[in-house]
Amino acid sequence: GEDVEQSLFLSVREGDSSVINCTYTDSSSTYLYWYKQEPGAGLQLLTYIFSNMDMKQDQRLTVLLNKKDKHLSLRIADTQTGDSAIYFCAEDTGGFKTIFGAGTRLFVKA
Amino acid sequence: NAGVTQTPKFQVLKTGQSMTLQCAQDMNHEYMSWYRQDPGMGLRLIHYSVGAGITDQGEVPNGYNVSRSTTEDFPLRLLSAAPSQTSVYFCASSKQDRGQYGYTFGSGTRLTVV
Numbered sequence: 001g002e003d004v005e006q007s008l009f010l011s012v013r014e015g016d017s018s019v020i021n022c023t024y025t026d027s028s029s030t031y032l033y034w035y036k037q038e039p040g041a042g043l044q045l046l047t048y049i050f051s052n053m054d055m056k057q058d059q060r061l062t063v064l065l066n067k068k069d070k071h072l073s074l075r076i077a078d079t080q081t082g083d084s085a086i087y088f089c090a091e092d093t094g095g096f097k098t099i100f101g102a103g104t105r106l107f108v109k110a
Numbered sequence: 111n112a113g114v115t116q117t118p119k120f121q122v123l124k125t126g127q128s129m130t131l132q133c134a135q136d137m138n139h140e141y142m143s144w145y146r147q148d149p150g151m152g153l154r155l156i157h158y159s160v161g162a163g164i165t166d167q168g169e170v171p172n173g174y175n176v177s178r179s180t181t182e183d184f185p186l187r188l189l190s191a192a193p194s195q196t197s198v199y200f201c202a203s204s205k206q207d208r209g210q211y212g213y214t215f216g217s218g219t220r221l222t223v224v
Contacts (some may be wrong), residue, residue: 003151009149027114030209031209031210031212032206033212035117040217041217042114042200042215042216042217042218043153043200043202043213043215044215045211045212045214048210048212050210071191074155088152088153090210090212092208096141096158096160098145098208098212099185100145100152100153101152102150102151102152103152
């Protein structure tokens with residue numbers, strides 16, 4: 001069945017780069033997303049990548065997509081304490097269905 | 111623009127009680143969904159709706175009921191609360207053609223069943 005997997009925790013020092021990884025199973029995914037959840041809040045769309053793209057850059061964020069390996073990554077350059085949050089990878093297989101990963105909790109040490 | 115509004119933010123229920131979690135959106139989105147978030151399990155889909163009058167079950171529908179009488183509102187009813195329903199509940203909405211916009215989420219309802 002469809003599944004999205006990501007590691008649960010990542011710890012980095014302020015100013016370093018963070019890389020959050022995700023694997024998915026459905027090769028028919030059209031869009032893949034990264035959502036950010038801050039404490040006590042709902043999920044907010046951070047960025048997306050369309051399935052025919054390999055890379056998407058948006059300021060400090062770089063998304064890489066390897067369709068052959070069904071691997072998605074989110075790189076945050078110059079990580080700040082305000083980046084501490086849970087990051088969810090999600091794949092959209094069309095229609096109503098979006099499959100979410102369990103979320104990666106990013107800790108940023110000052 | 112309020113986006114997706116959920117009420118209440120917090121709720122404590124006794125086992126066997128019933129209640130309704132409210133969700134409203136003002137973006138004229140066709141799709142609305144309810145998810146529950148549990149530690150280490152990500153988001154699991156409870157029920158969803160593709161338009162007014164149309165609802166369907168998601169991954170974990172047991173113990174929950176929904177209706178969609180208007181485009182704006184999508185309430186979630188707990189029929190007889192159980193401790194296993196202790197969770198954080200999120201309502202989300204999207205355009206039918208979700209594309210680059212993804213879902214818009216509410217801020218959540220933290221429910222504890224004792």
